[in-house]
Amino acid sequence: MNRFFALLCALVCATISVSSACLAQPADWISFTLQPERGNSAKIHASFRDESRSPDHNDWSTGFMPSDLIGMEVSSFHAAGTRALHFAIVREAGRLDCAGNGGNGFAAGNCRFTADPGFMQLLASRGIGQPTRRQAFGLMAVNARRELIGALGAALYPVPTIDNLMALSALGVDGRYIAAMARAGYRPSTLQSLIQFKALNITSDWIAGFVRVGYANVPGDGLVQMRALGITPDYIAGFQRIGYRNLPVSKLVQLKALNITPEFVRSTVGEQKELPPVSELVDRKIFGNRR
Numbered sequence: 001m002n003r004f005f006a007l008l009c010a011l012v013c014a015t016i017s018v019s020s021a022c023l024a025q026p027a028d029w030i031s032f033t034l035q036p037e038r039g040n041s042a043k044i045h046a047s048f049r050d051e052s053r054s055p056d057h058n059d060w061s062t063g064f065m066p067s068d069l070i071g072m073e074v075s076s077f078h079a080a081g082t083r084a085l086h087f088a089i090v091r092e093a094g095r096l097d098c099a100g101n102g103g104n105g106f107a108a109g110n111c112r113f114t115a116d117p118g119f120m121q122l123l124a125s126r127g128i129g130q131p132t133r134r135q136a137f138g139l140m141a142v143n144a145r146r147e148l149i150g151a152l153g154a155a156l157y158p159v160p161t162i163d164n165l166m167a168l169s170a171l172g173v174d175g176r177y178i179a180a181m182a183r184a185g186y187r188p189s190t191l192q193s194l195i196q197f198k199a200l201n202i203t204s205d206w207i208a209g210f211v212r213v214g215y216a217n218v219p220g221d222g223l224v225q226m227r228a229l230g231i232t233p234d235y236i237a238g239f240q241r242i243g244y245r246n247l248p249v250s251k252l253v254q255l256k257a258l259n260i261t262p263e264f265v266r267s268t269v270g271e272q273k274e275l276p277p278v279s280e281l282v283d284r285k286i287f288g289n290r291r
Contacts, residue, residue: 151175238262
């Protein structure tokens with residue numbers, strides 16, 4: 001969610017003769033390391049560390065398909081020995097240009113981040129704002145796209161902040177998700193609600209399962225509670241089969257929070273024809289048969 005959101009001049013100057021040109025170099029260099037991704041040999045794990053140590057610094061670590069590291073000779077990365085290596089990561093919000101040395105499945109070096117002027121201008125023109133260096137790097141890292149900005153505007157959502165945009169992008173929200181949720185009858189009133197929906201993986205298909213068991217038009221906060229507790233259509237159907245129909249969402253949430261299942265109810269009440277109210281089920285779960 002939680003949450004996303006990552007310049008090495010001093011080191012460069014230490015490894016070469018100090019000059020006024022180096023001292024004037026902006027502190028916008030980032031160090032990198034590459035190594036095989038654990039558990040997925042098809043990917044390369046990359047870590048980027050902002051060496052500026054400024055309050056605005058950013059770090060980033062993720063796995064890439066080799067094709068995402070533009071210009072890198074993958075065979076050289078894996079081959080024995082050490083050789084020069086370079087690659088670029090190019091996205092709508094900006095690019096990283098990296099160079100270093102690698103071999104034997106490991107590489108290290110430095111990168112330079114450049115924000116995309118057109119993307120930065122789009123943010124300003126839409127009232128989103130002018131990102132700081134950290135935010136611009138973060139937008140690139142989460143692969144923020146123009147398509148998402150357009151989809152939010154078309155759906156009449158509030159203008160996102162830069163941090164909203166990073167959170168939505170990190171979660172993979174796009175125009176298709178926004179449109180599918182709207183077709184299901186859900187357009188959260190705030191971007192924070194949309195972020196919460198996506199973070200909990202509330203999808204139109206998941207909502208459709210509840211519609212099939214008679215729970216259409218559940219309020220958004222009810223969906224969040226049901227998803228967070230793991231309430232499923234099968235869970236509801238189980239209560240319906242034993243005679244509990246049209247239970248309010250608040251009651252379902254109460255039952256699930258206490259792990260009260262249809263099986264528990266049957267083992268507690270036996271075959272009696274008149275089923276106890278939910279409040280009594282709660283008491284029995286908490287106090288047993290002492291009351």
